[in-house]
Amino acid sequence: MICKHHRVVQPRKFESLVGESALSQNQEAETLLRVKLGLHDPDRALSTWTNGSDSPCNGWLGVKCDPTTQRVNSVDLSDSNLGGAFPTQLCNLTSLAFLSLSNNFISGALPAAAIAQCAALRHLDLAENLLVGPLPAALPNLLHLDLSGNNFSGDVPPSFAAFPTLRRLSLVDNLLDGPLPAFLSNVSTLTHLNLSYNPFRLTGLPPDFGNLTGLEVLWLAGCNLVGSLPDSLGQLGNLKDLDLSYNALTGAITEAITRLGSVVQIELYNNSFHGELPKNFSNLTKLRRFDVSSNRLGELPASIARSPNLAELRLFANRLSGELPRELGRNSPLRLIDVSMNRFSGRIPGGLSLARLRLRNNSLSGEVPPGIWGLPRVYLLELMGNEFTGGISKEIGKASNLSVLLLSKNKFSGRIPDEIGLLDALVEFSASNNRLTGSISPALMKLVQLGRLDLHRNKLSGKIPSGLRRLRNLNELILSDNEFSGGIPAELGSLPALNYLDLSNNQFSGGIPVELQNLKLNQFNFSNNSLFGEVPPLYDVEIYRDSLLGNPGLCGNLLGPCSRRDESKSWSYLWFLRSIFILAGLVLVLGLLWFYLKYRSFKKGNCENNLSSKWTLTSFHKLGFSEYDIMDCLDEDNVIGSGASGKVYKAVLSNGETVAVKKLKGGITGKEDGNSVVEKGRVADDDGFEAEVRTLGKIRHKNIVKLLCCCTTRDSKLLIYEYMPNGSLADLLHSKKGSLLDWPTRYKIAVDAAEGLSYLHHDCVPPIVHRDVKSNNILLDEEFGAKVADFGVAKAVDQVGQGAKTMSVIAGSCGYIAPEYAYSIRVNEKSDIYSFGVVVLELVTGKRPIDPEYGEKDLVKWVSATLNQKEIDHIIDPNLGSYHKEEICKVLNIGLLCTNPVPTNRPSMRNVVKMLQEARVENKPKNSKDSRDSKFSSTCHQEGTLEQESMV
Known part of the structure; x- marks a missing residue:
């Protein structure tokens, strides 16, 4: 009966459970x-979520269920290109x-009431979205909370102190500007606390x-920390x-560090x-990485x-002074x-076994x-700017992994050994300002990867060896x-790549080979040799005069007509005639x-009589020339650029100074340089002239072109x-010479331009919006x-708090104009930031902002679409190679942030400058921690090992 009863009752109970x-x-x-x-899903990532399909537990993207109850307990839709408000x-x-x-x-604010209903959540990750407003209140059961890479603002809620079980908290890279939340010290369960890159009020490290004795990660980089390190850190x-970088901490690095x-x-x-570094470093038995660069420390x-x-x-x-510790590298895997x-000072320790050594x-x-x-593993050996003596050892041939060898500004002597030709990976060899002698070894011609060879200011002699044609990458x-x-x-x-010769x-003789006209040289210098014969026509122009003198x-x-005299005449006869x-x-x-x-005195007198009533000169800097010097140079042979508004001349003045002169036409309206656009109510040249004078006349910054006078x-x-x-970035980047711009140069251009715009936006009162940022104007x-x-x-913007300034015109250039101009002509600095982002994409891709290749897209949309297909190698300019790929990816991500469609x-x-500076792989090498890189890591990621780290 028991079995019968069991058979009768149990199926009914099972049927009931199935129904529920x-x-x-x-x-x-x-x-x-x-x-x-409720979500925008352009990539149809949620195509498996359909009405007629099986349970969400069976094949719905990102959905997982409890195996017992078959209730949804996990939804993971990360990296799905989804837009819209948070799905409450x-x-x-x-x-x-x-x-x-x-x-x-995901954009907008997080509705507090709706979030409070997610009480069962143990893991909430909303990092790298577009969320704004205040942070949500604490959820009682959370173990993991990651809200980094958004635009949350205001204070960290006091309720965060009441998390009963929270282990990981990351609020990195938001706009939190209240006090640093010292009350988080009450969350005793924390193992990871990441608050970096928020503009908290100036405060000390709590x-x-x-x-928080359970902490394993404490990351407070860029949090406006001041003051000294508390001794409690040693607990x-x-x-x-421990990462406290990019702050304003002062005082000594105390012994508390050595208790970790x-x-x-x-x-x-x-x-x-x-001051001094603490002495008990040997206590740190697990320490692998120690970085205290860019401080004011005095003793090691x-x-x-x-x-x-x-x-x-x-x-x-x-x-830091004194000698490097003698035992450095002998007791650790440096x-x-x-x-x-x-x-x-002193000597290099002899027990080092490195992959990277910089002693500059x-x-x-x-x-x-x-x-x-x-050293067999070393890829960067930088000894420049010291007082080393002796020769380059033949042992150099064993450094089979060496990529960069920098020896300049020392006292090295002797010959360059043949063994250097064994360094197949060598990209740069710089040994200038030394005492090297002998001839260039033919073995150097085997270095097919070599991009830079700098041996100037030595005592080298002999002929340049044959075999140069193998150096196809020499720049x-x-x-x-x-x-x-x-x-x-x-x-x-x-x-093909030679750019600088x-x-x-020296004592070179003979003629200048006509074959050199095949080169695309930005700079060359053959002066002060014993060359003779006719200068090749390409170089027989005024701009190259100084490169041929001597x-x-x-x-x-x-340089004067070539002599047709019988060259067989004796030197004595020639000297007599000479x-x-x-x-x-x-x-x-x-x-x-x-x-x-x-004649000059007479001409000047006439000019002063005849032109003084015509020309008015207004100077903004101390000048060594007058308006008459300028007039003498406005010749058609000196034109270096022209547009609808006038011409630009290169003027070499009588005092030897070279300037650029922009001559605006009278009566011409509109600004139509290349793809420039100025819509209805076009700006007349008078307005443009006044704007340029008004703006540049007051500006003094190393990254803003200097207006000398008008x-x-x-x-x-x-x-x-x-x-x-070197002209404009556009002219160089989008011409045959684009391949000559290597990545370090492009990176430097991006930083310089960003610093110039940052000055306009943040250091000018009132702030100045450029309104036509593009590669032509860099x-x-x-x-x-x-x-x-x-x-x-350019326009001055109203003071902060008074809102953006409404303009009657749309200014900018096709491909650079921010999308908000489609619905608003209220001007603020965000439009400049979008345009600068396009310039960054140009630097990374080598492509123009508008091109038939993109179809109906522009460069920004083309990059985004290509990234969505995970085709990063199709984005990076092939001329850049793969050596700096990690850094290029970081800069590309900054360009994408700047071109965000939401202003x-x-x-x-100011933050763009900071991010670009931090993008240097050397300055910020731990990719896995920097959440601002995580948005790009899925499409542009490299394994970050110590050996693969890029160089400055």
Whole structure:
């Protein structure tokens, strides 16, 4: 009977459970379908969420269920390109314990009442979205909360102190500007606390954080911390990762640090710490990475060499003096040392076994140990700016992984060994300003990856060896100030990447090979040699005059007609004739000089009489020239650019100074340079002239082009600027010379331009909006330093708090104009930030902002669409290669942040500068922690190992 009873009752109970389960699944399916309807899903990521499909537990993307109850307990829709407001219906799933919507485009505020319904949540991840407003109140059961990479603002709610079980809290990279939440010290369960990159009020590191004895990660980088380190920090016995970088902490780094027995990484760089480092470093038995660079520290304890697991030591840009510890590297697996820009003296320790060694700009001396030359894993060996002596050891041939060898500004002597030709991976070899002798080894011609060879200011001699054509990647060849002889090899003309060639101050003879006209040189110098014959036509122009001087035998249109005399005549006869001609020439020159001075005096008098009423000069800097010097140079042969509004001239003045002159046409309206657009109510040139003068006349910044003066008359207006020899970024980047812009140069251009715009937005009162930021308006000096130019449509913005300024025109250029102009013409700095983001994308991709290749898209949309298909290699300019890929990816991500379609979600230019500076792999190498990179990590990610780390 028991069995019979069991058989009768049990099926009814099972049927009841099945019915309840089915009902629950139907309700949860309906809830999820409502969620789907409320989200923007351009990639159809939720296509598996359909009305007629099985239970959400069976094949719905990102949905998981409890195996017993079949209730939805996990929804993971991260990296799905979803947009819209936060789907509050998800909180109706009463068993939901895990929710991740990270790395999407969820926007708006988090409704407090709805979030409170998600009481069952244990894991909530909304990182890298577009959420705004205040932070939500604490949820009672959370173990993990990640809201980083949004735009939350205001204070951290006091309710966060009441989390009973929270283990991980990350609020990185928001706009939280209240006090640093010291009350979080009450959340005793915390193991990971990440509050970095928020503009908290200036405050000290809360001593009560020492009560969080379970902490394993404490990350407070860029939190406006001031004051000294509290001793209570030493109580964090479980701490593995401490990051207090990018703050304003002062005082000494106390012994409390050495009590962190579990710590693996300590990062205190970019603060103002001073004094001695603590002496008990040997207590830190698990420490692998120690970075206190960019502080004011003065002494390095010997005990640091006894930290048994130390792998990375970064001490650059301090005031450290004395000798490097003798035992450095003997008791630990050191793979990276950077002590650049300090005051160290003495010799290099002999027990190092490294992958990266930077000793730049110290006072180290003596011979470099042979073991250092031959380190098998080293890829960067930087010894420049010291007092090293001796020769380059033959052991260098064992450094098979070496990519960059920088030896300049030392006292190295002797020959360059043949063994250097064994370094297949060598990209840069710089040994200028030494005492090297002998000839260039033919073995150097085997270095097919070599991009830069700089040996200037040595005592090298002999001929340039044959085989140059193999150096297909050579970008710079600098051999000036040596004793080289023989002819200039015609092979140089076959180097497709050669951009900079300097052979000046040597003993080269013969002619300049016509094959050199195949090169696309931005700079060359053959001056002060013994060259003779006719200058090739491409270089027989005025701009190259200084590069040819000091070669009496050269001739042509520029240097005088070539002699047709019988070259077989004896030298004695030639010298006889030459002496006669010199005497006659001297008389002639003196006569011409007298005539010129008289004529100039007469001309100036006439000009002053005839033109003084016409031209008015207004100077903004101390000038060494007058308006008459300018007028003499406005010749058609000197035109270097032209547009609808006028022409730009290169003017080489009588005092030797070179300037750029923009001559605006009278009566022309509109600003139509290239793709420039000024809509209805077009800006007249008068307005553009006044705007440029009004703006640039007051500005003094290294990254804003300098307006020297202006000249006006009734019919014409002249603007005189400093001359930028490398032209505009657009001209260089989008021409055949684009391949010559390597990544470090492009990165420098991005930082320079960002600093210029940051100055306009944040340091000018009132702030200035450029309104036509584009690569055409970023000019490059002789060192490829970037300066923002063309302020013809710039406007001053109302003071903070008074709102944006409404303009009657839309200014900008096609491909650079921010999308909000489609519905508003209220001007603020966010439109400049969007345009700058496009410039960043140009630098990374090498592509123009508008191109038929994109179809109906522009560059911004093309990059986004290509990234969605995970095709990062199709985005990066192939001319950049893969060496700097990690850094390029970070900068690309900054460009995408700047081109966010929602203006309020674009970072300020001040933050853009900071992010660009931090994007340097050397300055911010731990990719896994920086949540601002996480939005890009799925499409542009490299494994970050110590050996693969990029260089400055």
